[in-house]
Amino acid sequence: MLLVFIETEIWPNLLRESFRRGIPTLLLSGRLSAKAFARYARWRPFFRRVLGCFTFFGMQSTEDATRLQGLGADEKKISVVGSLKFAARPTEQLETLSAARNPDRYLLVAGSTHRGEEEILLEALALSRARFPSLSMVIAPRHPERFDDVEKLLRSSPFDFQRRCGIEPDRYFEKDILLLDTVGELPDFFAAADIAFVGGSLVDAGGHNVLEPARLQKPVLFGPYMSNFARIAGEMKQGGGAIEVHGAADLAHRLIELLNDAEARLRMGKLASQFAEAHQEAFTRNLVLAQRYL
Numbered sequence: 001m002l003l004v005f006i007e008t009e010i011w012p013n014l015l016r017e018s019f020r021r022g023i024p025t026l027l028l029s030g031r032l033s034a035k036a037f038a039r040y041a042r043w044r045p046f047f048r049r050v051l052g053c054f055t056f057f058g059m060q061s062t063e064d065a066t067r068l069q070g071l072g073a074d075e076k077k078i079s080v081v082g083s084l085k086f087a088a089r090p091t092e093q094l095e096t097l098s099a100a101r102n103p104d105r106y107l108l109v110a111g112s113t114h115r116g117e118e119e120i121l122l123e124a125l126a127l128s129r130a131r132f133p134s135l136s137m138v139i140a141p142r143h144p145e146r147f148d149d150v151e152k153l154l155r156s157s158p159f160d161f162q163r164r165c166g167i168e169p170d171r172y173f174e175k176d177i178l179l180l181d182t183v184g185e186l187p188d189f190f191a192a193a194d195i196a197f198v199g200g201s202l203v204d205a206g207g208h209n210v211l212e213p214a215r216l217q218k219p220v221l222f223g224p225y226m227s228n229f230a231r232i233a234g235e236m237k238q239g240g241g242a243i244e245v246h247g248a249a250d251l252a253h254r255l256i257e258l259l260n261d262a263e264a265r266l267r268m269g270k271l272a273s274q275f276a277e278a279h280q281e282a283f284t285r286n287l288v289l290a291q292r293y294l
Contacts, residue, residue: 024055028286029083030068031060033206033227037067048072058286061231081285083211083232096169097192105134105173106194106259111186112142112208113199117223118150120202120248122157125177127252132259136173138189140180142199142208147181154179191216194265195258198222202247210236211279214272219258219265221245241272 196213
């Protein structure tokens with residue numbers, strides 16, 4: 001028997017029970033942001049005891065490993081194995097979505113958006129449509145409980161929109177905006193996009209996974225708040241596969257630049273994909289670590 005935590009909350013009661021029963025307990029694809037470390041460090045004695053219940057830690061980066069050790073984890077139990085978010089996931093309805101798209105309209109897919117971010121995206125869309133009137137957008141809020149709130153916001157906007165739930169695929173892109181109010185379909189919509197925006201990054205929410213659109217050969221845009229994925233985002237930006245944007249005007253400016261240059265979009269998407277592919281071995285490293293204790 002093996003207990004594995006993967007990029008998730010750690011339940012002390014479950015940990016204590018597994019420790020008492022001698023069940024190997026692993027943390028795979030672990031990460032610990034600087035912000036979280038500063039918060040947890042106030043209770044270092046408590047976390048030292050919690051971390052002592054683990055058999056081994058597989059962390060995403062050396063920075064994550066160093067912070068975990070700073071909380072009291074045993075250095076001998078820590079290894080850097082990379083992020084499981086590099087593991088590829090095939091899209092399930094790409095042909096359907098591609099067939100539904102109007103080839104004469106550009107598509108921006110904004111995934112995992114947070115409160116306060118949709119307003120910025122709507123402003124950027126309005127600015128961009130002054131140059132590209134055919135630009136449409138998919139908005140996928142990070143938290144399902146916000147679907148209705150985002151719908152209210154869209155109702156007060158100048159754009160026509162519809163919700164994904166309850167409409168057939170051939171109607172997905174009829175309006176200016178599609179509100180993606182389902183769970184699990186975002187990678188499929190990223191695959192159909194011309195440009196991808198990764199949310200939680202224009203507001204201070206730590207950002208989200210840039211690798212889903214990257215492995216699908218999409219140019220990736222994100223805001224300055226990427227603390228949860230700082231290393232990955234920084235490396236992708238440095239490699240030319242992503243662009244950091246600051247506010248609505250800058251986002252619109254970058255959108256217009258990319259929409260005006262098909263070769264630049266293609267080149268940027270390929271660089272993003274090459275970056276993701278170069279790190280696919282992270283899945284194998286995590287699997288090998290887990291197999292040690294099976």
